[in-house]
Amino acid sequence: MGNAFRLNAAVAVDLVVLTLGARNAPNDTLCALLVQRLYAPYRGRWALPGGFVQTDESLSTAAVRLLREETGIRADRMHLEQLATYGEPGRDPRGRVISTSYLALVPNLPAPTAGGDATAAAIWSAEQILADPGRLAFDHHRILADGVERARAEFEHTPLATAFCGREFTVAELRRVYEVVWGTAIDPRNFHRKVTSTAGFVEATGRTSTRDGGRPAQLYRAGPATALRPPMMRPQAA
Template sequence: MRDMDFVPLGLAADLVILTVRDGRLQVLLIRRGIPPYEGQWALPGGFVRPDEDLETTARRELAEETGLTTERIHLEQLATYGAPDRDPRGRVVSVAYLALVPDLPAPVAGSDAASASWIDVQKVRGLAFDHDRILTDGVERARAKLEYSPLATAFCPPEFTISELRGVYEAVWGTPLDPRNFHRKVTKTPDFVAPVGTTTTRDGGRPAQLFHRGTATTLHPPMTRA
């Protein structure tokens, strides 16, 4: 292969940070302060520096663009995106990361971001670059993970009610669930949740039992969206 056949590449990391706020699945977005796509909403992210690995770049960009620290945020690689025309500045390959986190403080824009905000996933349209596709892939990964893992508990406080846990599933899956069936599935799934031994009235109505996350790493049988 001739040297001229090799195309110079830029390498970037982008982040899909999801949370449940006000009963809705929301994503952390920044409004770009520089070209290309100046003034347009985008996922946090940026170019990998010569002395960085990919995850280091992702965590640095999140802190620089939104002011949110990431020490306790678990990032997992979502996918790699490398369409030739995905970035007007040249050939750029991006490795996207996904994080599902409990409600975090309001972001504070910095670096090349003009602003930063949590935005309802259902209202997001027309993101910069190919970030609509990345977000869609991230949301579907999150929805699938809730079926076979106890990940939904990460959106809850350390002690939560079954109603609060159901609210997470409904927000992420975007569909209402039957309360009785959901309660039965959760409490019958081995080691999914464990009772704390106390109750709360914060859901309103009668006192509700409090639970915390159990020891299970996978759910058998899995939760279903129906």
Template structure:
């Protein structure tokens, strides 16, 4: 006689990989947990879904509650779902992870569940100085790889910039996220040769003692043809 197995009930949580560029380095938003499990440990911001709210609504709420940041101003997309039964010591918890990208975000302010929120720089391999709670190290690795791949096939690099930017500023986004130097003339030729990626403006910005650099803004393209592949 076959043994009947009862279904395992998972709680649903949302975790956020929030990337920005500060001081010419790639940073990820971290919180110091204010309660168990992993009290005092570092983690990505996140929390449980409260029905009837949806997943994205949970992501935006948790971002505000734990860090004080307004998620509606970020590039936000769903990353993947993590469902290993042992990923959370409280029991079966499935996490739907989101990737968020924005330019030079302000210093976050910790909220209800976090003792502290801060920007943590990533090393060249995309790691933080200390291990993260739960399986958040893996979520961070996956989020960074998604961001690197998105830079190849979409104009999302402009999400790391302000409303207008120089070609040098855009190139630095690619160099920082990919972790490789790029040839400036070749980069300029590829960007301006990709239909709809950037739009040239009439404004300029002074960069040091040299000639002011022309400013660009993001175009209407949703994908890059041809893609801008990593070296």
């Protein structure tokens, strides 16, 4: 019976932190927070923030601690949701490591500051990183890809995209957020119809703006909905 509880693997957490734009990337770019590893294995390679869970920590507590230690970014008020668990043999050359990943979608992510076992921390274009499968250490390319796909799905089913707009926004500005996260162009008329007909998604303010160019556009604010019914399906999934 005792053998069943013998620890035969290390437990770790990894974080996929996504935002729009960064110092080295325009605001119309989906970006990921990365750190450069100080120690072997994969010394000098870029990776997702994360590390080993201490014996007295929960997984979520470890995620918050490691994000702060490696990037200087506090996650106390950041919504972290579990993404997936990765435990394939050989994913870490040091031995068997089972890692639970967390996803955060963060507007206005602060500039990171490297610490702990990271020599650098930066916000990179997710598309650029995913285009090079050998760029990240361990299996972090797969984890990042899974995180981007989860984020895209969340934009289908929740009004999260409004958090990446200003307090008041036009439908065109909201559409651009969707286009950046989904990585595809969206038909403006269909999008406008879906947004304004989905209960609780957005609310008209009664004001207009010309910042999109052309005729004055109606300004909206985020509505009270926490889920989109029907969902805003991606063009390729429609």
